[in-house]
Amino acid sequence: MFQQPHLKIENGKDPLASTKRKKSKKIVTKEEMFYHSMLLPGMIFLIIFTFVPMFGVIMAFQDYVPAKGIRASEFVGFEHFKYMFSLPDIGKLFRNTIVIAIGKIVLGSLLAIVFAILLNEVRLKLLKKSIQTIVYLPHFLSWVVLASVVVNMFSLDGTINQILAFFGIDKLNFLGSNKLFQPLLIGTDVWKEFGYNSIVYLAALTAIDPGLHEAASIDGANWWKRIWNITLPGMLPIILLLAVLSLPNVLNAGFDQVYNLYSPMVYESGDILDTYVYRVGLMGREYSFGTAVGLFKSVIGIILIISANNAAKKYTDRKLF
Amino acid sequence: MIENKSFSARFGRLTIYAIVIFLALTCLLPLWNIVAISFSGGDAVASNKVGLTPINTTFEAYKMIMEDSQFWRSFGISIQRVILSLVINMVLIVTMAYPLSKTKREFRGRGIYMNLLIFAMLFNGGMIPTYLVVKNLDMLNTIWALVLPGAVQVFSIILVMNFFIGVPKSLEEAAIMDGANPLQVLIKVYIPISMPALATVALFSIVGNWNDFFSGLIYMTKVTNYPLMTYIQSLTISIEEMLKAGATSSDLANAGEVSNKNLNAAKIVVSCVPLLLIYPMLQKYFITGIVVGSVKE
Numbered sequence: 151m152f153q154q155p156h157l158k159i160e161n162g163k164d165p166l167a168s169t170k171r172k173k174s175k176k177i178v179t180k181e182e183m184f185y186h187s188m189l190l191p192g193m194i195f196l197i198i199f200t201f202v203p204m205f206g207v208i209m210a211f212q213d214y215v216p217a218k219g220i221r222a223s224e225f226v227g228f229e230h231f232k233y234m235f236s237l238p239d240i241g242k243l244f245r246n247t248i249v250i251a252i253g254k255i256v257l258g259s260l261l262a263i264v265f266a267i268l269l270n271e272v273r274l275k276l277l278k279k280s281i282q283t284i285v286y287l288p289h290f291l292s293w294v295v296l297a298s299v300v301v302n303m304f305s306l307d308g309t310i311n312q313i314l315a316f317f318g319i320d321k322l323n324f325l326g327s328n329k330l331f332q333p334l335l336i337g338t339d340v341w342k343e344f345g346y347n348s349i350v351y352l353a354a355l356t357a358i359d360p361g362l363h364e365a366a367s368i369d370g371a372n373w374w375k376r377i378w379n380i381t382l383p384g385m386l387p388i389i390l391l392l393a394v395l396s397l398p399n400v401l402n403a404g405f406d407q408v409y410n411l412y413s414p415m416v417y418e419s420g421d422i423l424d425t426y427v428y429r430v431g432l433m434g435r436e437y438s439f440g441t442a443v444g445l446f447k448s449v450i451g452i453i454l455i456i457s458a459n460n461a462a463k464k465y466t467d468r469k470l471f
Numbered sequence: 472m473i474e475n476k477s478f479s480a481r482f483g484r485l486t487i488y489a490i491v492i493f494l495a496l497t498c499l500l501p502l503w504n505i506v507a508i509s510f511s512g513g514d515a516v517a518s519n520k521v522g523l524t525p526i527n528t529t530f531e532a533y534k535m536i537m538e539d540s541q542f543w544r545s546f547g548i549s550i551q552r553v554i555l556s557l558v559i560n561m562v563l564i565v566t567m568a569y570p571l572s573k574t575k576r577e578f579r580g581r582g583i584y585m586n587l588l589i590f591a592m593l594f595n596g597g598m599i600p601t602y603l604v605v606k607n608l609d610m611l612n613t614i615w616a617l618v619l620p621g622a623v624q625v626f627s628i629i630l631v632m633n634f635f636i637g638v639p640k641s642l643e644e645a646a647i648m649d650g651a652n653p654l655q656v657l658i659k660v661y662i663p664i665s666m667p668a669l670a671t672v673a674l675f676s677i678v679g680n681w682n683d684f685f686s687g688l689i690y691m692t693k694v695t696n697y698p699l700m701t702y703i704q705s706l707t708i709s710i711e712e713m714l715k716a717g718a719t720s721s722d723l724a725n726a727g728e729v730s731n732k733n734l735n736a737a738k739i740v741v742s743c744v745p746l747l748l749i750y751p752m753l754q755k756y757f758i759t760g761i762v763v764g765s766v767k768e
Contacts, residue, residue, distance in 0.1 A: 178579075184653045185570035185578045192567040193587070195622040199604065200591045206600025216603075265494060271487045281495040283754065288498055290746055290753055292682035294704045295739050299501045301707075302508070307519050309504065345498065349758055373483055406685065410704065424598075431599050432689060444597030452594050 210442035223438075230442035239421075246332070247422040250403040253336035255396045261344040263389065266351035267381060285345025297410035300338050301325065325411065328419040335420065339407060350392065351385060358384040390465065397458040401451050423447050509533070509736035516733045532737035542738060544695060545702035550745075552617045552698055553680045559622050560676040561669070567628045569657050572635030592625040602689055616690035617698060621680070627672035634668035635661055671756045678753065681745060699742050707735055 212223040272278045303309050304324040311321045324330045362380045405424040412420040431440010512527030575581050610616040646656050687701030
């Protein structure tokens with residue numbers, strides 16, 4: 151790489167380079183053999199359960215018949231993709247997926263940021279610790295468990311409707327109304343994750359020099375002004391980074407949550423790409439079509455991830471990979 | 472910090488405390504309500520009277536769980552799955568993260584492996600091709616269908632790899648001077664020093680496997696083979712379907728379903744006990760994990 155050109159002229163070859171090449175071509179060292187053999191078992195699992203299914207996406211271009219397998223099934227080109235775009239439901243699926251996912255990302259980050267700022271003001275150690283213990287908890291619970299909690303709260307005679315009745319408001323059918331189902335999904339996901347998401351922001355807050363706050367107080371800045379002019383600018387890099395890194399998730403609306411909460415009544419507003427692939431592709435045994443929808447989603451997803459990574463590299467000093 | 476002791480500042484502080492406590496209560500009370508329901512009598516549950524304290528306190532639901540053989544079979548499957556996955560995940564995380572933590576000069580194949588891992592993290596064949604692979608390997612209805620597809624946790628590997636990269640080279644060199652081979656270096660130097668990172672990924676594995684209901688749903692065709700979360704999901708779905716469809720509790724009571732509500736609540740509570748037992752550890756190491764995970768490669 152840094153070879154001087156004049157060395158190469160001698161007899162048409164460079165003695166230095168050839169010894170170098172010899173060294174690098176030397177049979178794999180003992181350590182390297184050890185490293186390769188350490189990686190082997192993991193790579194075998196990766197090939198079987200990740201790379202083989204990747205080749206399976208060929209099904210999306212076939213009329214896959216389980217009895218024939220991928221080798222013998224007939225190729226149909228882009229038929230399934232054409233069919234997908236001819237479906238009246240496909241726009242709705244994409245819209246639901248993106249609206250739910252973006253709602254979760256935006257409101258989730260907002261509440262996490264606000265909560266972190268407020269919690270940072272709590273000076274009583276024990277209280278702060280107890281609050282953290284409680285708000286991190288829902289993150290660790292499965293949506294199977296939390297769906298029961300949500301249904302218990304939001305069903306027609308659940309707690310929320312009892313509270314609404316107390317204020318003389320009519321019952322709301324959160325789980326059965328296409329107007330309310332998306333806000334319910336977004337709200338409950340924000341509820342589940344805001345505590346856990348606030349951890350990163352809390353860490354960013356502790357990195358802000360308290361001296362800045364003191365100086366500003368002496369200059370007569372009130373709390374709002376200090377938050378606006380010191381705290382938020384201090385958090386901005388991490389907020390931007392996380393915003394960029396959440397970009398790939400705009401097609402991940404959360405299968406577990408939707409699957410555990412939706413019903414045919416709210417397919418109109420609650421059906422997302424993942425639940426559709428599961429229901430139609432896997433349960434309905436439309437393997438090829440389901441794979442086509444899944445593949446389309448993956449391709450958009452990978453484009454978003456690469457863009458997010460490039461943006462993160464460009465605007466911050468970090469990257470995903 | 473200099474505190475402004477004016478009335479408005481104190482009022483502001485009070486408001487902040489009120490808001491964070493309110494948010495914490497929104498997390499706690501809905502969960503607590505389920506616990507209260509699980510200890511309440513069927514009638515009180517049916518008429519939605521149970522708030523934060525059990526009404527007509529009874530352990531009936533828990534007694535019924537004790538006799539529910541499928542619940543314990545599923546519980547056992549989940550425990551078995553968590554342990555098997557934990558062992559396999561940890562072995563593969565360590566054996567893959569260690570070589571990858573070497574520089575390109577020490578290990579010339581590193582680049583290829585890294586690219587493969589990152590590609591595996593970014594792209595996947597999707598639900599259906601993966602299902603067909605598991606099916607063609609004749610693993611449906613076996614514990615391996617729950618364990619092996621998730622054997623390689625790429626994110627955890629990269630997290631531990633980053634931790635390994637941060638281990639001071641001098642420690643390794645000293646061990647090599649003492650005549651240690653690479654395996655001994657890994658076991659004697661890298662693993663002991665990386666305990667926080669390893670604990671983090673171990674907990675990722677435990678929580679992920681315990682909470683997952685989806686593999687059970689697609690890979691198990693018989694209820695007797697369901698792991699716990701899939702089993703609970705299959706139970707609650709029927710009553711929830713009715714509630715979602717707009718049925719009120721009186722409709723459900725007529726359908727003879729509602730007595731299940733406190734039983735289901737009790738099942739949910741029991742299913743959370745293992746997580747609550749390790750929760751103090753979770754809190755400690757997940758936070759470390761977030762900090763370690765944000766270390767750039």
